[in-house]
Amino acid sequence: MRMLLIHSDYLEYEVKDRALKNPEPISEEQKKGRLDEVLAVFMSVEKADETNPDEVVEKAVIEIKDVASQVKADRIFVYPFAHLSSELAKPDVALKVLQRIEERLRQEGFEVKRAPFGYYKAFRLSCKGHPLAELSRTIVPSGETVS
Numbered sequence: 001m002r003m004l005l006i007h008s009d010y011l012e013y014e015v016k017d018r019a020l021k022n023p024e025p026i027s028e029e030q031k032k033g034r035l036d037e038v039l040a041v042f043m044s045v046e047k048a049d050e051t052n053p054d055e056v057v058e059k060a061v062i063e064i065k066d067v068a069s070q071v072k073a074d075r076i077f078v079y080p081f082a083h084l085s086s087e088l089a090k091p092d093v094a095l096k097v098l099q100r101i102e103e104r105l106r107q108e109g110f111e112v113k114r115a116p117f118g119y120y121k122a123f124r125l126s127c128k129g130h131p132l133a134e135l136s137r138t139i140v141p142s143g144e145t146v147s
């Protein structure tokens with residue numbers, strides 16, 4: 001899994017069109033979303049993650065919690081983003097991983113939103129620009145190597 005973490009004044013998105021034949025079903029309300037004072041986490045779930053999705057979920061939550069505590073963010077935006085890797089996991093595995101990360105972060109006490117999966121979306125982001133505002137992390141299940 002590849003993650004790009006941006007500590008932001010806000011992140012807002014608007015669904016434009018479907019990018020998969022069967023995108024995640026969403027309500028009218030989910031077509032737009034915004035969070036202020038947020039740690040935006042853009043995530044590409046990768047093929048290697050398919051060998052142990054549960055382990056990747058836990059490792060991702062640990063990394064996100066670590067960055068959130070460093071930048072003092074208690075809101076997280078989970079953003080499916082298929083542009084951080086050339087070895088993407090299948091959509092059904094990727095969606096499950098992202099849904100589980102959302103759920104686990106909520107259990108850890110964060111306010112969490114997740115952008116809809118399988119769509120083209122317009123988004124606006126205001127990066128805070130401090131030294132820890134732009135970070136990336138790579139997570140692989142044990143036994144896999146980073147390519």
Ligand SMILES: Nc1ncnc2c1ncn2[C@@H]1O[C@H](CO)[C@@H](NC(=O)[C@@H](N)CO)[C@H]1O
Pocket residue numbers: 019020043044045046080081082083088089090091094116117118119120121
């Ligand atoms: N392995 C994967 N990891 C993360 N997201 C993935 C994925 N496979 C599919 N998606 C989702 O389907 C849209 C089309 O690839 C993706 N859409 C996007 O990435 C938008 N930024 C528009 O390009 C994403 O929602």
